Amino acid sequence: MNQSAQIKQTRRLATAVLFIPALVQFFPLFYLICMSFKVGGEVMSYPPDLLPHSLNPINYQTAWESAPLWRFLLNSIVVAGFITLLQVVTSILAAYALARMEFRGKKIIFLLIVATMMVPGEVTIIPNYFTLARLDWINTFYALIVPFSASGFGIFLLYQFFRTLPKELEEAALMDGASRLRFLIQFVVPLSRPAITAFAIYAFVGAWNQYLWPLIVTQSTDMQTAQIGIGMFRSQNESTSWGVVMAATTILVAPTILLFVFTQKQFVRGIAMSGMKG
């Protein structure tokens, strides 16, 4: 068999290998959307029809009216947005100090910060709950945001990136009388855009997907994030209508899916990059 024939055959094989798994992989999402349009006896009919009988949006209306879905989404945006912003800022500052400045105790501080990456979140939840209770922060945005406003991983990632910038750049800028902070903002941050974006995406995804911690520290509906809200919504409505539950799920999962589809390139690069460096 000659080379190009083998390449062609490999491609055909690849398409065949992928087609069925792709259908399987896509099915749950497709099924969710189908279910969200099913009303009344349609939901529990057997044998089940995959497609709904009509595209009646009544389930969406019911879901929207029976729980503050917009509030869940808003809470998630606020929490994930602030966590990302704070992690990016604190990590840039700390990574800059560690990568480009000399001071006593630097090595040990760096090691301690890296060591925090080893501590799984589950290990810290009980003491953290007590700390927040003492601060009277339970069921507030502070509880959802502040404990995650710094990141050992972010510092480690940016530290590696900052170190690769040439020393001469800094010397020239400082010679011109620029202050350290101005140099950081005017040169280091723009030059490190790819690494910072990658980390921001990683941080946002992590914050958006949090489950255990928001479950523990939120008590009222108006503080719940999308992840927690959907669980509550389901336990309240599953006995009455799965169609409405699926409509609510669709509403809550749609924003991140659309965001992903439209920013796929940056998204994938961000995740891959933060993974490879970490």
Add this chain to the structure above:
Amino acid sequence: MKAHPVLAWILLLPTLVILGVFVAYPAVNSIYLSLYEMEPFSGRSFFVGIENYRDLLTTASYWHTLRITLWFTLLTVIPSVVLSLIAALALDANPYCRGVLRTVFLLPVAISSAMAAMLWIFIYNPTAGYLNYIIDCFGGKGPNWLGDPHWALIGVVIATVWKEIGFNVIFFLAGLSSVPQELREASLMDGANRWQRFWHVVLPVLSPTVFFVMIVSVINSLQSFGQIHILTGGGPAGETTTLVYKLYRDGFQYFRTGYASAQAVGLFILILLATGVQFRLAKRKVHYG
């Protein structure tokens, strides 16, 4: 260059405060708490030494939970790594079907484990769910997936694998893009067949990625919570209660703080051990080019 110790410490301050208060202190404090037991109503605590640990290690239910966690980890990590490696190889080999097919495989990345559970929950419905309908079409009779102690863990595993594939494919595609084209072409000239090429050319270059994905997957699996909470709530009959789930229940539903803290320490040790063992194995197998 001049030293700027004061500015450096100012830049580090926010990080040190946050990581100190919310990571370092609680990590140490967990050990301290694990040596105490708290009275549920008065909130008074008293020193019990290693009693909580002895309690854990001598109750059958803890060992059972540990066994479930290890099974869950094994059953999610191996299929999700193997399947996503195959998917990534196929996606990488065919430049024409990248667009839509690639998006389909990566899509679960945009879906949290809680939402993934919501996507799967009705598929598992014993009377009207599609999974049992498909099994029925082939003449079988599907179980009550999430309600049957023998099947519930498998149900959670399938939904988890489905979700994990997205992330893994991203990493494998990134890793594959670093296999030099000349290397593959050279092996074609040598007349290597597809399997030989994968085994001797692609896999060695990809081995650091495989190792990385394995470590991350194992850690993620050991920490899984959202999908379990939504799909089964740890049941039926405790058959999907993992270590993290038990910790949550003992700590935040039964308020046995000391007992739960001992579990937190145990979980920490387990994750360190799992990572350490993998690093040990990787030393022999991973090829850093």
